[in-house]
Amino acid sequence: DAKTTQPPSMDCAEGRAANLPCNHSTISGNEYVYWYRQIHSQGPQYIIHGLKNNETNEMASLIITEDRKSSTLILPHATLRDTAVYYCIVRDLNNNAGNMLTFGGGTRLMVKP
Protein backbone atom coordinates (compact mmCIF):
# COMPACT_ATOMS: atom_id res chain seq x y z
CA ASP A 1 0.00 0.00 0.00
CA ALA A 2 1.07 3.53 -0.71
CA LYS A 3 2.49 5.44 2.20
CA THR A 4 0.93 8.73 3.24
CA THR A 5 2.51 11.82 4.72
CA GLN A 6 0.57 14.30 6.83
CA PRO A 7 1.61 17.27 8.94
CA PRO A 8 1.63 16.28 12.62
CA SER A 9 -0.55 19.15 13.77
CA MET A 10 -2.67 22.06 12.59
CA ASP A 11 -4.72 24.80 14.19
CA CYS A 12 -7.96 26.21 12.83
CA ALA A 13 -10.24 28.98 14.04
CA GLU A 14 -13.78 27.98 14.86
CA GLY A 15 -16.14 28.65 11.94
CA ARG A 16 -13.34 28.71 9.40
CA ALA A 17 -12.57 26.00 6.87
CA ALA A 18 -10.00 23.44 7.95
CA ASN A 19 -7.87 22.16 5.08
CA LEU A 20 -5.92 19.02 5.92
CA PRO A 21 -3.32 17.94 3.35
CA CYS A 22 -2.09 14.45 2.62
CA ASN A 23 0.70 13.35 0.29
CA HIS A 24 0.51 9.91 -1.29
CA SER A 25 2.98 10.17 -4.16
CA THR A 26 3.34 6.40 -4.62
CA ILE A 27 -0.38 5.74 -4.97
CA SER A 28 -1.33 3.20 -7.61
CA GLY A 29 -4.31 3.19 -9.93
CA ASN A 30 -6.48 0.84 -7.85
CA GLU A 31 -5.94 2.54 -4.55
CA TYR A 32 -8.56 4.66 -2.88
CA VAL A 33 -7.88 7.59 -0.60
CA TYR A 34 -9.93 7.67 2.52
CA TRP A 35 -10.07 9.61 5.72
CA TYR A 36 -10.89 8.72 9.29
CA ARG A 37 -10.74 10.79 12.40
CA GLN A 38 -10.38 9.94 16.05
CA ILE A 39 -11.73 12.20 18.72
CA HIS A 40 -10.04 11.85 22.09
CA SER A 41 -11.08 8.71 23.98
CA GLN A 42 -13.22 7.44 21.12
CA GLY A 43 -12.77 4.94 18.33
CA PRO A 44 -11.91 6.11 14.81
CA GLN A 45 -14.75 7.46 12.70
CA TYR A 46 -15.02 7.17 8.94
CA ILE A 47 -15.27 10.52 7.14
CA ILE A 48 -15.04 10.15 3.38
CA HIS A 49 -13.27 8.33 0.58
CA GLY A 50 -12.47 8.83 -3.10
CA LEU A 51 -10.62 7.39 -6.07
CA LYS A 52 -10.21 10.13 -8.67
CA ASN A 53 -13.05 12.61 -8.44
CA ASN A 54 -13.64 15.11 -5.71
CA GLU A 55 -16.19 13.93 -3.19
CA THR A 56 -18.49 15.67 -0.75
CA ASN A 57 -20.72 14.39 1.99
CA GLU A 58 -22.39 15.85 5.06
CA MET A 59 -19.16 15.84 7.00
CA ALA A 60 -16.48 17.02 4.59
CA SER A 61 -15.15 17.43 1.08
CA LEU A 62 -12.25 15.53 -0.42
CA ILE A 63 -10.17 17.14 -3.14
CA ILE A 64 -7.83 14.80 -5.02
CA THR A 65 -5.24 16.27 -7.37
CA GLU A 66 -5.34 15.24 -10.99
CA ASP A 67 -2.17 13.16 -10.67
CA ARG A 68 -3.63 11.63 -7.46
CA LYS A 69 -0.37 12.18 -5.60
CA SER A 70 -1.98 14.32 -2.95
CA SER A 71 -5.36 15.19 -1.51
CA THR A 72 -6.96 17.64 0.87
CA LEU A 73 -9.74 17.04 3.34
CA ILE A 74 -11.86 20.11 3.86
CA LEU A 75 -14.09 20.72 6.85
CA PRO A 76 -16.02 23.75 5.59
CA HIS A 77 -16.97 25.27 8.95
CA ALA A 78 -14.87 23.75 11.69
CA THR A 79 -16.39 23.48 15.16
CA LEU A 80 -14.76 22.72 18.47
CA ARG A 81 -16.11 19.19 18.16
CA ASP A 82 -13.96 18.68 15.07
CA THR A 83 -10.85 18.73 17.25
CA ALA A 84 -9.38 15.28 16.60
CA VAL A 85 -6.59 13.37 14.92
CA TYR A 86 -7.28 12.97 11.21
CA TYR A 87 -5.88 9.98 9.36
CA CYS A 88 -5.35 9.78 5.61
CA ILE A 89 -5.12 6.20 4.34
CA VAL A 90 -4.55 4.72 0.91
CA ARG A 91 -5.74 1.19 0.26
CA ASP A 92 -6.36 -1.12 -2.65
CA LEU A 93 -9.76 -2.52 -1.86
CA ASN A 94 -9.65 -5.08 -4.61
CA ASN A 95 -7.40 -7.37 -2.64
CA ASN A 96 -7.90 -9.17 0.64
CA ALA A 97 -5.71 -6.72 2.48
CA GLY A 98 -8.22 -4.04 1.69
CA ASN A 99 -10.23 -5.28 4.62
CA MET A 100 -7.67 -3.96 7.01
CA LEU A 101 -6.84 -0.48 8.12
CA THR A 102 -3.44 0.70 9.25
CA PHE A 103 -3.19 4.22 10.54
CA GLY A 104 -0.04 6.27 10.68
CA GLY A 105 0.50 9.31 12.84
CA GLY A 106 -2.21 11.48 11.32
CA THR A 107 -2.73 15.23 11.78
CA ARG A 108 -3.84 16.54 15.13
CA LEU A 109 -6.33 19.29 14.33
CA MET A 110 -6.99 21.77 17.08
CA VAL A 111 -10.03 23.98 16.53
CA LYS A 112 -9.78 27.10 18.63
CA PRO A 113 -12.53 29.52 19.61
Added chain:
Amino acid sequence: DVKVTQSSRYLVKRTGEKVFLECVQDMDHENMFWYRQDPGLGLRLIYFSYDVKMKEKGDIPEGYSVSREKKERFSLILESASTNQTSMYLCASRNAPARIEQFFGPGTRLTVL
Protein backbone atom coordinates in the same frame (compact mmCIF):
# COMPACT_ATOMS: atom_id res chain seq x y z
CA ASP B 1 -26.90 4.09 13.42
CA VAL B 2 -24.45 1.24 13.58
CA LYS B 3 -23.42 0.52 17.08
CA VAL B 4 -20.26 -1.28 18.09
CA THR B 5 -19.87 -1.82 21.80
CA GLN B 6 -16.97 -3.09 23.80
CA SER B 7 -17.34 -4.73 27.18
CA SER B 8 -15.11 -2.37 29.14
CA ARG B 9 -13.67 1.11 28.64
CA TYR B 10 -10.88 0.57 31.18
CA LEU B 11 -9.36 -2.67 32.41
CA VAL B 12 -6.47 -3.40 34.75
CA LYS B 13 -5.04 -6.91 34.85
CA ARG B 14 -1.97 -8.61 36.28
CA THR B 15 0.79 -10.31 34.33
CA GLY B 16 -0.13 -13.88 33.49
CA GLU B 17 -3.88 -13.42 33.76
CA LYS B 18 -6.18 -14.55 30.98
CA VAL B 19 -8.04 -11.56 29.59
CA PHE B 20 -11.21 -11.49 27.52
CA LEU B 21 -12.20 -8.42 25.52
CA GLU B 22 -15.68 -8.58 24.07
CA CYS B 23 -17.06 -6.72 21.09
CA VAL B 24 -20.65 -6.69 19.89
CA GLN B 25 -22.13 -5.06 16.78
CA ASP B 26 -25.82 -4.69 16.08
CA MET B 27 -25.91 -4.31 12.30
CA ASP B 28 -25.44 -7.87 11.10
CA HIS B 29 -21.98 -7.06 9.72
CA GLU B 30 -19.96 -9.91 8.31
CA ASN B 31 -16.46 -8.57 8.95
CA MET B 32 -15.09 -7.77 12.37
CA PHE B 33 -11.62 -6.60 13.39
CA TRP B 34 -9.45 -6.18 16.45
CA TYR B 35 -6.77 -3.51 16.49
CA ARG B 36 -4.43 -2.11 19.07
CA GLN B 37 -3.38 1.49 19.10
CA ASP B 38 -0.14 2.69 20.63
CA PRO B 39 1.47 6.14 20.60
CA GLY B 40 3.77 6.55 17.62
CA LEU B 41 2.73 3.22 16.12
CA GLY B 42 -0.72 4.05 14.87
CA LEU B 43 -3.38 1.39 14.52
CA ARG B 44 -2.22 -2.20 14.08
CA LEU B 45 -4.41 -5.13 13.11
CA ILE B 46 -4.33 -8.12 15.46
CA TYR B 47 -6.97 -10.44 14.01
CA PHE B 48 -9.99 -10.18 11.79
CA SER B 49 -12.97 -12.36 11.03
CA TYR B 50 -14.84 -12.35 7.75
CA ASP B 51 -17.64 -14.62 8.91
CA VAL B 52 -18.81 -16.70 11.85
CA LYS B 53 -16.14 -19.15 13.02
CA MET B 54 -13.71 -17.74 10.43
CA LYS B 55 -10.62 -15.85 11.52
CA GLU B 56 -7.43 -14.57 10.00
CA LYS B 57 -4.23 -13.29 11.56
CA GLY B 58 -3.42 -9.66 11.16
CA ASP B 59 -0.07 -7.96 11.51
CA ILE B 60 0.58 -8.70 15.18
CA PRO B 61 -1.31 -11.84 16.28
CA GLU B 62 1.33 -13.17 18.68
CA GLY B 63 0.04 -13.47 22.22
CA TYR B 64 -3.59 -13.17 21.15
CA SER B 65 -6.40 -15.42 20.02
CA VAL B 66 -9.95 -14.70 18.92
CA SER B 67 -13.34 -16.30 18.91
CA ARG B 68 -16.35 -15.66 16.67
CA GLU B 69 -19.12 -18.07 17.59
CA LYS B 70 -21.93 -15.70 16.70
CA LYS B 71 -22.08 -13.13 13.95
CA GLU B 72 -22.55 -10.18 16.26
CA ARG B 73 -19.80 -11.00 18.73
CA PHE B 74 -16.02 -11.05 18.28
CA SER B 75 -13.85 -11.77 21.30
CA LEU B 76 -10.16 -11.06 21.73
CA ILE B 77 -8.33 -13.27 24.20
CA LEU B 78 -4.99 -12.62 25.83
CA GLU B 79 -3.98 -16.11 26.98
CA SER B 80 -1.37 -14.84 29.44
CA ALA B 81 -1.28 -11.10 29.68
CA SER B 82 2.08 -9.36 29.59
CA THR B 83 3.07 -5.77 30.27
CA ASN B 84 3.80 -5.15 26.58
CA GLN B 85 0.13 -5.78 25.90
CA THR B 86 -0.80 -2.63 27.75
CA SER B 87 -2.57 -0.68 25.03
CA MET B 88 -5.80 0.72 23.66
CA TYR B 89 -7.79 -2.06 21.97
CA LEU B 90 -10.27 -1.15 19.28
CA CYS B 91 -12.91 -3.34 17.73
CA ALA B 92 -14.47 -2.56 14.34
CA SER B 93 -17.05 -4.06 12.03
CA ARG B 94 -17.84 -3.74 8.34
CA ASN B 95 -20.58 -4.96 6.06
CA ALA B 96 -18.69 -6.77 3.33
CA PRO B 97 -18.31 -6.46 0.47
CA ALA B 98 -20.14 -3.32 -0.54
CA ARG B 99 -19.06 -0.83 2.05
CA ILE B 100 -15.63 0.55 2.61
CA GLU B 101 -15.91 2.16 5.98
CA GLN B 102 -15.36 0.34 9.21
CA PHE B 103 -17.34 1.26 12.30
CA PHE B 104 -15.34 1.37 15.48
CA GLY B 105 -16.22 0.80 19.09
CA PRO B 106 -15.13 3.23 21.82
CA GLY B 107 -12.06 1.22 22.72
CA THR B 108 -10.80 -0.59 25.81
CA ARG B 109 -7.76 0.79 27.55
CA LEU B 110 -6.01 -2.23 29.03
CA THR B 111 -3.26 -1.89 31.59
CA VAL B 112 -1.26 -4.97 32.51
CA LEU B 113 0.68 -4.62 35.74
